[in-house]
Amino acid sequence: MSQSRISSLGETCIGIAIGFLVSLLITAWLLPAYGHPVSWADNLQITAIYTGASIARGYLVRRAFNRWGHA
Numbered sequence: 034m035s036q037s038r039i040s041s042l043g044e045t046c047i048g049i050a051i052g053f054l055v056s057l058l059i060t061a062w063l064l065p066a067y068g069h070p071v072s073w074a075d076n077l078q079i080t081a082i083y084t085g086a087s088i089a090r091g092y093l094v095r096r097a098f099n100r101w102g103h104a
Contacts, residue, residue: 035099038096041092041099044095045088045091045092049087049088049091052084052087053081053084056080056083056084057076057077057080060079060080061073061076064076
């Protein structure tokens with residue numbers, strides 16, 4: 034059975050929300066460790082950009098697999 038487009042988007046968003054929090058913490062720790070101090074505002078912006086890209090990628094890959102019948 035295929036997943037609806039809305040279900041695909043919802044599942045992807047939940048997974049990405051978890052990833053967002055993890056990425057936020059990793060960025061806050063990792064960039065300063067490499068000599069690139071980052072404010073929380075910058076951290077949020079950087080993480081938001083990658084999160085948007087992840088949502089689009091996850092949704093498009095899932096829709097492609099549903100279209101090809103590999104759900």
